[in-house]
Amino acid sequence: MKKVAFKTLGCRLNQYETDALASQFQDKGYELVQFDESADVYVINSCTVTHQSDHKSRNFINQANRRNKDSVLVVTGCMANNAKEELENRKEINYVVENDQKTSVFSLVEAHFDGEIIHPSKLNADLFSYGATDKGFHTRSMIKIQDGCDNFCTFCIIPSVRGRAASRPIQDILTNIREVISHGAKEIVITGVNIGRYEFEGYQFDDVVEQILNLEGNFRLRISSIEPDGFGDKFLGLLNHPKMTPHLHLCLQSGSEPVLLQMRRMYTAKRFKEIVQTVRAKKPDFNITTDIIIGFPNESEEDFTATCDAIKELNFGHVHTFKYSIRKGTRAERMPNQVDERIKTERSEILRNLSDEIKVNYRKSFIGKTQSVLVEKIDGNIANGYGEHYIPVQFTGENIEKNQFYKVKITDIEDGSDPVLKGEIL
Template structure:
């Protein structure tokens, strides 16, 4: 029985694609092992959004090569598109597979072990034929509905490495979800690069969400990440559906209007705040998390202060902070007034401290309330997982089982930068 190991960097879409590939390998009698263990196949699903992402991807390539020099090493993901020539010139890498051919990684590896060496460029290009994720790494079942992006933000390399926007046929999405629900999935997470811009044969994003919510079965629906410009009134009306989780990752990037304009974002800070206020009018506790880029070219102290003020005002459940990283070929690469790394580091630390304080206060507000937890791990009479608001919870009870819903009374909270709520099963 051959062994396969995966390492995934970057976004939820990459996580979904790794889950699907891992399920395919296991369905064909491969044993899934940790990336730290010896394996016959190593698959690195890379990210290239920042310099740090590239650095991490290269480190994992080096680690895989040191563990087993006779293994097959496949590098796929966004770095495989962005640095293809560099990676193909590395002798330790057997195959460099671009994003639109990632679905064929298993057939490529199988052919290799049968003595047939296929160049990845000869593989079929297909963005959506990944199959089930029932044997993946996550209890939540991710479903890919869209890929690529047409926005071309000035800082972003994604349109170059993921391609132009493409949407999956709605009936394929619904069929896929019916399958995973039949296999026992309790939480569906829809994902893509820019899912709010979904469009297929007249169907828009909110139509997809509506039809998913109408499906039979005991499940709840979570949205992985959405851009503010893809947020419509119909979608807003669906947020109160009993199967919809009260959590959205809504990307702000900056609280400064001039910086958003230079980023070529398709919304204003004013519009973003209007969206948040509308969502919170439905549910005051609604968890809105976000991304912030620190140190974008020309970012002044006033721009940075505006971002801090926005974070305080909007009471985010979590802020994922990035230091701006120059990506070749983007408009921002050519902008003057690039910010010194020391300033970026200082501002990032301020944002992280501010975010931790707000996140802790937000999570504390759930003490004394009830959450519905989907269990991901068990340890004796202790279960852990996430509630509907996407907050980690650990609770005590009897006969706790994985992939089951439990009503939990929240009694306390751990200290730390990512505090876990504590509770007791009702």
């Protein structure tokens, strides 16, 4: 039995695609091992959204090469698109596979072991022909409904490496979800690059969500990262559905109106706040998480203060903070008044401390409440999983099973900046 190992960097979409590939390899008789173990095949699903992402991808390429020089090394993902020539010139990499041919990684590897060397450019281009993810790395089943983006934010390289927006046929989505539910999936996560802009033969994003919620089965639905301009009143109404989880990752990026305008975001800070207020009016403890970019060109102290104020006002459950990173070919690369790296670091520290404080206070608000926890990991009689609000919960009990729901009363919270809630089974 051959062994395969994966390393995934970046977004939920990459995680989904890795899960699908890992499931396919195992269905075909491969043993899935950890990336730090010896394997016959190493697949690195890379990210290139920042310089740090590129650096991490290169480090994992080096690690795989040192671990087993006789193995097949495949590099795919966004860095494979953005730095294709550089990667193809590295002798230790056998194949560099761009995003739209990622679905053919398994057939490429099998051909290699059969003595047939195929250049990845000859592979079929298909964004959506991934199978079920029942043997992947996550208990939650991610479902890809869309790829690519047409927004062209001034800081973002994603349209260059993921391509223009494309939507998956709605019947294929529903068939895929029925399949994973039949395999025992209890939580479905919709993912894509810009899922709110889904459009296929007259169906919009909220139509997809509505049809998924109407499917039979004991499951709950979670929405991955979504742009604030990507949905309307119908979707907001669906948030009250009993199968919908009370959590959204809405990408704010900045609390400053001038900075959002320069970023070419398709919403204002005022509109973002209105969305959050509308959601919280129905469910006050609804978990809103977000992304923030620190040190975008021309970001002043006043702009930074506006972002800090927005974080305080909106009481986010979690904030992902990123220092702005110049990406070649974007409009922001040519903007004047690039912010000094030291200022970016100082602002990042301030924002992270603020975000951690707000996150801890938000999680403390669940003490005394109940959560429906989907168990993802069991260590002895200690179970770990996530509640419907996408907050980590730990509890103890006998005969606990993975991938099952348990009603847990929250009794305590760990210390630290990223605390886990503690509870007991009801």
